[in-house]
Each structure stands twice: as C-alpha cells, then as structure tokens.
Amino acid sequence: MDFVSNKEIQFEKMLKIIGVDCKEDLWKDIPRCLWKASPLEDDGLSEFEGLNHIEAIASKNQFSLFESYLGAGAYEHHVPALVQAVTSKPEFLTAYTPYQAEASQGMLQAVFEYQSCICALTGMDAANASLYDGASACAEALLMAMRLKHERREILIADSLHPHYLDVVMQYLGGHEVSVKLLPVLPDGSLDLEKVAIGEQTAAILLQYPNFFGVIDPVAKLFETSKKFGIITVLCGNPLAYGLYASPNEVHADIAIGDTQPFGLNLQFGGPYAGYIACRAEYVRQLPGRIVGMTKDAEGKRGFVLTLQTREQHIRREKATSNICTNQALASLSSLVAMLWYGKQGIAKLALSNYQRCAYLKSKLEGFSKVKTVSSKPFFNEFCIELSIPVREFLDYMRSHQIEPGLCLAPFKFERSNQLLIAVTETKSKAQLDRYIQLAGDLLS
C-alpha cells in the first residue's frame, strides 16, 4: 500500500499541464546510467498484514514478562495517561518546528512552559527547548563552558559519570583542542576528594547527581571551591532527584543538564528520551539549540517566538553554538505533561517514594551474608551490591523467577565484575520488593 493521493487519472492531467509527455521527461537531468528499474513486483503489505508483522516481532520479546530492576540512565516510571492523550493530538504530533510563530502558538507556549518547569526544578534562570539526550547534553554543556572560558584548555570530569555519557562527551570533544582529566572514584562509588586537583587552567568541571552508581557526591563543596577559581560548574542530574535533594542552583552549579526520561517517557528500548540544559542568566547567549522567548504581537497581546536565533546553525552556520536543528520536541512535551501532572507537591512525594523504596530494598539486602552493599553514602534510585557468589548464578536464578535483578557491571570499565547495579522506582510494590528479597535470600543468606 502507499499514501500517494493522486492516481493515474490525475497524473495524466498534471503531466499535460506541466507540458511533458511522460514522467520520465522530468528526470532528464539524471544520468541514465543511474536510473533503477521500477520494482513493480514488491507492492508491500496492507495495514492489517503490516500490523501483524510488527506484532509477531513484538511477541519475540520476553522482557515485558519480567519485573525489572534495571536503571543506569533509563528508569521505569509510571507514565500518566494524560501524556499520550496530549502528545497524540494531531496539532502537536504532526506539526514541525514553529518557524511561523503566529500559526504555532500552541507548541511555542508549551515549550516556554517546559523551559519554565526546568528552571523551577533546577533553580536556573534559563533553559533551552531540549537536546537529544543526557549524553549529548553533557557534551554541549562542556563545549559551552569552553566557549565561555576560551583561554582555558582543561576539563575535569568525574569518572563516576555514566560510561556511555563519557564516551559521547569524548566523541564531541574529539574535534577540539582540550585536555580531559578524570576525577577518580573510590571503591564505594563516591568521588575521591583527596585526588581532585582544581586550578586556573580548568575551564569546567562536570559531575553527575546521582552518579552512575546511584551515589550522591558532595557536589556543593566541590563546586564552591571550583567557583573560587572561576571554573564553570556543570551538573548532570536526574531531574526527579531535585524533588528531594538540593537543586543545581543550591549546589552552585552554573549549568544544569541531564535527561527528562524519568518524566513521562517509556523505556522505548533507549529512545527517544530528552536532554535538558539550563544555566544562570549571564551565560544565556552561549546556550545551544532552540530557545523560546516571550514577546508581544502587533496589538500588544502576549505571544511566543523562537529567539536568540543568531546562535543557531541556520544563521551562524559554521560559527553556530551547536549543529542541532531537530531536537526532541514531542518527547520534552511528554515530560512537561508529566511534570505538571505531578506538580509542586507530587514531584516531591514521587521523589521521596522512589528514595524510600530503594532504601528499603538496600537495607534488607544488607542483612544477607553473601552480599555487601558497596556504599553507605547518600543515594537516589540505585545502589550497587557486591556478591560473594558468582553473579551469573544470581542472575540465572532470579531470571528463572521472572525477575531481572539489576545490571551486572562486569562489561564496564570499572573492574567491578562481581557487582550489580540495582534500581528501584515507585513501580515496585512492597509485595514485589519482598519477593525479590525472599528469592535473593535463597542464594545470599
């Protein structure tokens, strides 16, 4: 099937008006040797067959049968039903970038509200309309810091940053003259503060909150010291954590970034998620990507437009602050709806509930003899355990009971081959958590 509206009868009339005998005349500038023959034999599928095909593929996935305790940058949270209802509205789903602002006030106002919510959560003064994901947001923030401190050529990054994020950052920095130093991590997953060497050569310092291991590092202290040297302080954080823990503003961050996936976005096998970036007022003109601003129309009525566009690629080209064009609009709209659905009280309660369920599981596992919880430091949503039985045995046993118990850290660079990173969200009930504990106890007590 296809969705081409015009048929032979219309095309015949149209070709006459164009003034050609046949459609091939319209391809006369294409070298003949490049023309492919028309593949008439493969006319595709009907809607019914197409959907069946996808459902057959979907049925090969066992994952939905499992209770999952996987996190590591992608978290299972309830997505409010209103999210889908809003994002499937044709005017949002099938619109494009609001270049014609007068015909796009719906989307523009929604983005303005999204920017405002990000500022409310982070305590920052300005936010952009979204970036691709948390990983590229880290990269964009560091490039931004380098533009702000262009005489400095060193960047400090916590080695407890999500390894995927760090890889993406190194990819983006690869095209630039800069030296990256990693801040070492202790066995308990927290930053080794003794080994942090900050100086005037440093353009920026990037920390994650909570970090890859779920640990909350003493960010405020480190950032306060960094500010004395005029370093740009960059905090990559789970936005849900700011419903409980101190905001980027409160810990002296200059730039706040991360991924709003925990708000309103299903796991979707990794994407689309939605990166966010927010900063203090004095840095606004170096923000990458789209920004929506408030203005007035010809009759003095309030309206919204894309603004500060001279930073962007369609005007500045090779001198743009970023190459980003299409961003994650609909995904950030999903996050906006979820953030508003929870609202002022709900986000705080949601964050606390996430914290407490995680703390519960952590404390119960601590009671078993064949397991150690790796850290006693503050945490959010995740923690690591070290097993004294082979991890493989634990994984197989839990999986045989339809539980995906956590992420084995063996494939990562950290030399924690017998550790598991366990994430707990509000989606896990007491009964489910107790079942995890009981089954884990079979092997670990």
Next chain:
Amino acid sequence: MKDHELIFEKSQESQHAYSLPKDDPEWLGFLPDEALLRKGPLLLPEISEIDLTRHFSGLAKCNMGIDTNFYPLGSCTMKLNPRINEQAAQLPQLNRTHPLAPDEAVQGNLQVIFELLKLLGEISGMCAGSLLPNAGSQAEFTGLRMIRAYHESRGDQKRSQIIIPDAAHGTNPASSSLAGYETVTVKSNAQGAIDLDHLAKLLSDKTAGLMLTNPSTLGLFLPTILQITKLVHDAGGLLYYDGANLNPILNLVRPGDMGFDVMHINLHKTFSTPHGGGGPGSGPVLCNQLLKPFLPTPRVAFINDRYQTIWNDSTSIGKIASFHGNFSIYLRAYLYIKLHGQYGLRKIAEGAVINANYLKSRLQPYFTIPYPQPCMHEFVVQADRYLNQGVRAFDIAKRLLDYGVHAPTIYFPLLVKECMLIEPTESESLATLDHFVDIIRQIVNEIQNDPELVKTAPHSTSVKRLDEALAARQPVLRYSIKQR
C-alpha cells in the same frame, strides 16, 4: 480561566492531578541526611487534571499540523504521518523494553534494528549503517567523524577541510566545525548547480571530503554528479550525502551509485515519522565498505540464529549517543517501509516529482521562477516583483496563514532573493494543489489592490504579527512570579 494563560497562571492552591502508589510503613522511616535536602521551594503549578487537560486542548487549537493544514515547507518533507505507525509504536512489548536488557529478552527490538538497516542499505546503495544518530545533524557529525577516522587510519594527517556548497543547509557547516574541520565554501553557478571549475580549484591534499545534497537545496538534480564524485575521489577525499532530499529519488537513484561514501537519511522527512513540533527525529547513517569499520557502537549482529548487541569494537569511532538511538521513531519508519514495499517507495518518488512540477507550472504567472528546468520534489520561486508594492516574501508567508495554509520555507537557500522553497510532497491530492494556487492568486490580487492587508498579516491566527526583535532584545525565557 482565561485562554492563553500560562499554566503557571492557572495554579490554584492544593489542587493537583497526580496519584501515587501506596507507601508501606516499613520504609517511611528512611530519609536522607537533612543537610542534603532541597531547601528552596519547587515553583511548579498546582493544577487539577481537568484544568490541565483543557489547557493542552486550548494550546492545540492554536497550532497548525499536517493533519489539519497543507504544509508545503520546503526541505522538510511534510508528508502524512500514518496512524498505523503510531499504533505499532505503542505496543508495550516493544515500547517498554529496557535498552540494557539481556539480548535474549529483547530479540524483537534487535530484529527491527537489523532488518531496518538492511532495508535502508538496499534503498541507498550502501552496505552497512547505524540507527544511533538522533537526527540528521547528529548523523552528519557521525559521518564526518568516520571520515576523519578513515584518513587517520591511512596515516594522513593533512586533511583538515570539508568542502560545502554555498546553498547547503546550515547544519552542514555547523556539523563540520563540531567535527573539528575547517569549512571551505564552493559556489553555485547560474543553473543552480555546483561550479565545477571552482570545485576543482578548491580540491587539494587538505580535502577530507565534500558534503552534498542531491537533489540540491534548490530542488534540482545535479546533472554533473558523477563528475563531482570522481573529482573528489581523485583528490583523495570522500563524499558525504545529506539525505534531506531523498524523497524524490527513492528507488529511482541510489546515493551509493552516485559515488557517495557515507550518508544519512532523515526518517522524520522521507519515512513519515512524526515531526512532533520539532522532533524527535532519527538520522540513520549508512556507508560503504571503506567506512564500515568506523561505524559507531553499539551494533546489532545476527550470529548463530540470534540477534546480538556488539557494544565494543576496536575500529569503531565509539559512541555518538546513548543506548540504541530513537527506537520508537525508527520502528515507525520500519513499518512504513514494509507497508510500501519497494514499489510503493518508487511511487512516492514519482508522485513527489509530478506534484512539485505541476505546482511550479501553475504558479508561473505569479512568481519569478529562477530555475525553469524540471525540478525534483521542491522548487524555488521569487516574490521580488512585489517589492514595488512594499510586499516581501515574508508578508506573503504570513498572509498564507490567514488562508489556513502553512507557509513554505522562506529565505532559504540564502542565495536566492525573496525566495520561497515549496515542497508539496506526494501526499497531497490535485484538489489541494489547485486550491493553493487559487489562494496565491487571491493574495496577488490583494497585493495589487490592498497591499496593507498583506503587509500586516496574519489577521486570523491566535496572535497577530509577532515582534521578534523585542524577544531578542529583552529575552524573557521563562515564567517568573514577577511577570504577573
């Protein structure tokens, strides 16, 4: 509650929409250290579900989309976003999988990735690819990093330049800078094609590659494409194809056959994934044997009858995005391709070209047509003759909004004065195209008889003409309480 109020202005104390799963007394005692807690208030609105619902319904009424309006935005390919794709994307077995789940549990997701890459490879004449880039510009960055890795693997450190046409989309030079290259601009000639003499002068042992769109950003197929690719290869450079304009050549011409080494496809253009008000998109990158080793990770392989994720590879450039890219988006494109089959894709290309040429012919009385030769899927018109009445392309675009049509792209490409870039796509029926011509005729009438009406448009949208200069001069980028 007034229309168009910000959600923050609709806040009513204690009201809320949320519900939360019940907590158990056993964990209520757990609290983090007081010193670490958030001190400042969370300044988000307090709003009930019905008010939140109405708020977004109200916003939707002030927005144009393909579903509601003809949207001939050149270079964006605003074709129908089929609802069957939306249904597929919601299937929980595909939609609720964790990207780090063990391969055995997510064979379905991995199969989609593997098969889609094969299909895109056949369409593009490339042998391998990656679905990781989140959008076209991220794919450009990826492709350029691969080109860099290729030259470095040959021990060639001299190649520091990327050649880009003056008519290229802004992301091309921006991506080039991001990838650490110097951009060198090649001129277009009077026929809207690359000036081959100028290109020959620019090529040197410093050339890493050339980025090109074909058909060009003017909607014209470059008749000298084979000469261009040969010239660049002879100079030791590689060729990057910007796939934004792939729609009119689907299963008619393959970029690989034209001589390109690496390219991207915009799934949110050519393959109908929803534009979403500005994203998410998806920009798969595809390449030939020469560049295949450098593709980013993770990759999906089919070994021993099973799909496997390969997270690391020694020749790969490494990661360019987290996890597996925008899975839910490219899942839609996968179904779109399966529905069409190879012949359906060809019909898209043919329909897009006929629709564009028809519209171009019918608009001839009203605009200057700078490039009279047959166009592909889009074409450029100039509204410069109306400058006499003080009316610019900008004004005509705004007046179109009053007629319920989204304006075409204006002032791109930059080298054509008072231009509009019009791309109807193959989705549109003859009646819609004829109606658009009628609207243009009416607006031209207004320009002759009542130019003020056009110069002060739009009049019937939810706001009148907006002051963009004010927004940039005094940026207000978020709601704050003192705005009340």
